[in-house]
Amino acid sequence: MTVLEPIDAYPTQRIAGFPVRAGRSLPFGATRVPTNGNNTGINFSVFSNHATAMTLVLYKDGADEPMAELPFPESFKIGGVWSMTVFGLDPESLEYGYRADGPGPPFHPANVLADPYARLTTGCGEHRHRSRVPLDDFDWEDDRPPRIRHEDLVIYELHVRGFTAGADVSAPGTYAGLVEKIPYLVELGVNCVELMPVFEFDETDNINTGQNYWGYSPLGFFSPKASYAATGRHHMQVDEFKHLVKELHKAGIEVLLDVVFNHTGEGDERGPSISFKGLDNSTYYMLTPDGHHYNFSGTGNTLNCNHPVVRGFVLDCLRYWASEFHVDGFRFDLAAILGRGRGGELLHNPPLLESLAYDPVLRDCKLIAEAWDAAGLYQVGAFPDYCRWSEWNGRYRDTVRRFVKGDLGVTGELATRMLGSPDMYARRGTSATVNFVTCHDGFTLRDLVSYDHKHNEANGEHNRDGDSDNHSWNCGHEGETDDPAVLATRARQVRNALLILLSSWGVPMILAGDEAGRTQHGNNNAYCHDGPLTWFDWDLAAANAPLIRFVRRAIAFRRAHPVLRRGAPGGVSWHGVHAWAPDWSPHCRLLAVMFDGGGDDCVYFAANTHWEEHTLDLPAPPRGLAWHLFADTGAAPPMDAHEPGAEPPLADQGRVEIGPRSVLVLVTHEREQS
Structure with missing residues (x-):
């Protein structure tokens, strides 16, 4: 032969x-x-x-x-x-x-110079930014992506190092450490993690604190962060990250990557020449006519994303992460920049955004835009979507914050936001809006109800950095306190925000640690701190177990009721103190709505941000059903939320009390026979 x-x-x-x-x-x-x-x-x-x-x-x-x-x-x-x-x-x-x-x-x-396409780098050690060739021998064991529908997602935004750096795991602060915390995620009920940047970046490029913790200054776009791997010193970060994705998929959890294609870590013409700048500065970056760097990103440079070569680079990178790492989607930092032309002009039909939307390899990947940039371009509700893109809904965030705080004239807008912001996304549907109250950028939820003002002095910029318009309220005392009345109000406010979020149409996103009361002591721009200030304090998970239980039950309740995720075939009706009589006047601080999903899937939601309690007349539930109480944030734990399916019936089916600054949720079950 x-x-x-x-x-x-x-x-x-x-x-x-x-x-x-x-x-x-x-x-x-x-x-x-x-x-x-x-x-x-x-x-x-x-x-x-x-x-x-x-x-x-x-x-x-x-x-x-x-x-x-x-x-x-x-x-x-x-x-x-x-x-x-x-x-x-x-x-x-x-x-x-x-x-x-x-x-x-x-x-x-x-x-x-480092290879822009290097699939492995040495990181930021003694011989920093050198490129390497990884092994391609990982066994995926027939890994299958969960393929969760957008409207069924509950996203959990976390920082790989910060989530386990203070945890009792074998390798704190690593991909391997995160694997050990998957049971916590499963128990909480989230089914999607959004990982803050894991592309290789320089952790020491901050001139004030010497730390770049968040990682929004990428240098190795194809390379998993070496220092996030327990095996990084052995150059095995590729396999370790793949193992993390495989284990999350086994648990039914999708993986989204927070990716940064609006700028790199090289800065402007005064910054270091690490890779792109030294290879082809005028191709990779947007340059002014006199050769300086445009700075639409606020970080010194702006990638020339719609140049054909750079567009190809972005596509190659995302295809690589989708095919080789099996990630399920991407959230794009300052995505409005991706729609700018070479001189910063806004493009009517941005080639990169269109290419990403229709790319065959990325067909099943979720694409989420942070639809604004640092130069004032704000495209929330108007981002070029090609029927594919979702958006971080900044208007949802601001509306919920203002309503919970007690601002006047917000009730009507909250109603719109809770229905998936149809004023912005009617054509695209509720899956286009990613709803959130907090994220990595800004106050934690605990700080949102504990501080009227940012406290970023530790950043070394004299408290000038970070957003000053936070729509926060300290509930009567700035910062930490032992006043029982203030603490009780704060606890209610946290639950109010979370329950509104998890009762809204659209895709909810929770910031890691909010379910446990994590604080950054008023710092709303903690990008430059790698330590206890930004790490998940796992002692809080025990101390604030009642809050975690509340969040777990609220997520489970959302999962049990499609009417909160996919609309209400039987209709949506608005109410006030009196059933069928909503009050849309500017001074109103009460919103009540009934979501009728048909059959026995009927949910009544009411939120009161007034400092007085109200008696609410209830609409009659569908025939043969009775109202049961799922959650009342005005009640003391564990009665603030019941296990879904085990909600107790209301003694009075015609009316219910809602306490000051409280949210309650009712659900229908078959009427008990007397």
Whole structure:
């Protein structure tokens, strides 16, 4: 029998002592190629439209100096792409970078630049930002994404390090540590985690505190953050992150990544040249006519996202995370920038946003936009959606905050927000709105009811940073207190906000720790603190167990009642102190609504932000059913919320008392036979 030998790559010449041949232009990055025997080949491909010379720099693992530098022959260049296959390399002990030369700054051939397409980097240690080649041998064990419908999601936004840095787990602050906390997430009832940035970034690039905790300054877009991996010192962060995703999927939890494609960690022309800037500054960044960096991101530079090359980079990156890491979707930081043209102008049909919406690999991925930027562009409700994009609904956040606080003239708008903001999303449906009251950026929920003003002095910017318009109320005392009356009001206000959120149409998002009363002591911009101020304090989980129980029951109640997630086929009716008579006047602080889902899926919701109690006349429930009490935030735990399905019937089916600054939720069950 004739055995066909594989056709393998082979060297054609030597450079710097290494056998090489002209490489393949695509894919970009470093890719293993098939060879005979142990003569391992790696194809290196890098783009630079303006470089006049390119050199591949090779290091042994952890070495201070290069083991070789291989200039690309001109014949190894096609268009603006330099490519070369190098043989005889050990990928597991190899680090690499590039030197690019060109017509003046920012080309500096003395700099060794990171590969923009590097799928593994050394992180920010002694030999920072060096690129590596990962192994591709992870066993996914037939992993299947949960494929949860948008309207059924309950998103939980968390920081990978902060969630377990203070936890009793084997590897605190890591992907592996987060795996150990999956049972907590399952018990809480969330079915989707939104991870704050996990692309490689420089944790030390803050001039005031020396810490960049949040990670919204990416440098390695294809590389999982090395220091978030217990195995990072062994360069196994790719496998560790994949294991996290696989375990979350086993638990029925989807994974969204918070991604930053509006800027990079290189800053403006005064910042470091780490990768993009030194390879092709004028392609990757938006530049003014005199060569400075446009700063629509508020961080020094703005990626030129709708340039065809950069658009291809973004698509390649997201396809990689979706296909190789099995992530279920992405939340885009300052996504309004992605709709800007080269000079910052707003594009009518942004090529990048359209490409993402219709990309075949990303077809099943959830796409969520933070529909504003740092230069004043606010597109909430008007983001180019292509029937695919959802949005962080900043108007929902502000309306709920103002209503819970007790502001006048907000009741009518709250009604609109609770119905999925149809004034903004009627065409797109309720799945287009991601509802939230708090997120990483701003006060925690506990601080929202404990501080009238931000307290960011520890950030080193004289309390000038962070938003001053928080719609917060301290309930009578600024900051920590032992006043029982103030504490009781705060506890009610926290429950009020959470119950409104989980009773609204749309996709609810909860900030990790809010269910346990996490505080940042009034700091509403804690991006630069990696410590107890920003970590999840797991002692609070025990101390505030009643609040966690309340949230768990509220999530379970939402899950048990489709009428709170997918609309009300039987209709929505508005009420006030008197049934069927809502009060839309500016001075009203009471909102009541009945969601009739047909059959026995009927829910009555009432919120009172007045400082006095009211007696509410109830609408009659559907025939044969009776009102039962699910939640009353004015009641002391554990009577503030009952287990779904075990709600006690109201003694008086015609009326109910709602306390001051309280929310109550009723549900129908079959009437008990007397």
